[in-house]
Amino acid sequence: MTPQTLLRWHRELVRRKWTQPRRSPGRPPVDDRVRQLVLRLARENPRWGYPRIAGELLKLGLRTAGKIDRRDRLGGLIHEYYRAAA
Numbered sequence: 001m002t003p004q005t006l007l008r009w010h011r012e013l014v015r016r017k018w019t020q021p022r023r024s025p026g027r028p029p030v031d032d033r034v035r036q037l038v039l040r041l042a043r044e045n046p047r048w049g050y051p052r053i054a055g056e057l058l059k060l061g062l063r064t065a066g067k068i069d070r071r072d073r074l075g076g077l078i079h080e081y082y083r084a085a086a
Contacts (some may be wrong), residue, residue, distance in 0.1 A: 034057070034062055037057070037062075038057070041053050041056060
C-alpha cells in the first residue's frame, strides 16, 4: 500500500462524511385545497381559533404546523385566516 492510496482513501472518506444531501429550503407549501378549507372554516366559524381549526383538520387526516405564530409558518395562510375571521 502506498501513501498515495491511503491519502486517497482518507479524502474519499472525508468527502462522504461531510457531503450533505441536497434538500429544498424551508417548509413545503400548503396545498391550495387545504388553504381554501381553512379559510372556509374561519369564515363559517369566526369564534374558532387556530387550535380548533387544526383539530378539525386533524380529524380529516390533514396535518398542519403545530403552532402558528407571527413568523407565519404556513406561508401567508395565517394572514388570510385572520382576515377571513374578522
